[in-house]
Amino acid sequence: MNIPFLGNRHKKSGETVLTVDPEGVAELLSECELLRSQASQEGVRLDDSAASLEALDQLLPRWRDDEESLTWLGNDAGLYLGTVIVRTVAGARWDIRPGGQAVVRLASGREFDVVESGHEWAVSGVPELSQLYAEVAET
Template sequence: MNIPFLDNWRRKHAGIQATPLATAVGGEQEGVTELLSECELLRVRAGQSGLRLDDSPGSLDELDQLPPRWRDDPEEMPWLGNDAGLYLGTVIVRTVPGALWHIWPGGHPVVRLASGREIQVVEAGLEWAVTGTPELAQVYAEAAEA
């Protein structure tokens, strides 16, 4: 998918290193994971559909199957997408060995895998909320393979 403003953002941020999130906020990685895993809006909407989010890879597949009712509310959609990205990151950090939260200058959280590859989980969550792709379970599968 060609999204011009993302190309500009990537060029602008090329070479800028992310900082471990726990270091950036002065806390422990598990505390940061707890903070970012709240995803209250997503958990409420999933619960209304009978889905309990248990921070497992299987819950991502179940989220992918939900009818996208949030698309009916343009004000809620970006918030839900942000939560979906943070939830995706939480599942990756909790289940993929060596995955950690990092923060870009300006407060942008990403997940860095043991390989050094960074996953823009918030962007993936926003795209998922708007279009349904990439599927959250697919992003997770790619992270688990890396």
């Protein structure tokens, strides 16, 4: 299977290693279609900035009444948080763990499970996305 953002498979010391195109992965993970649609309906423009995270934190959580949307929106919120971090924090990048879990890795090596944080935000609003960003940006 040839999926461009995944790069190429090659053999290394008897095991198959998959190289990943970081720009392709970042582009794919930044889509966040449901979150972008919901934000747009509320007049919030998601421009991949820290300020847009603050605007998301101010939205009325109308999605909490719909269990199916809640799950998708939490996933999108986490991926959007990760997108903002990767695009604005020097040395931050996406890392895909075995099993496909996307996390953000800082230059220091510290990892953040942004999708888990997005789910927490969607369910309860705490911690705020802008607060999480500020904590990550400080490290």
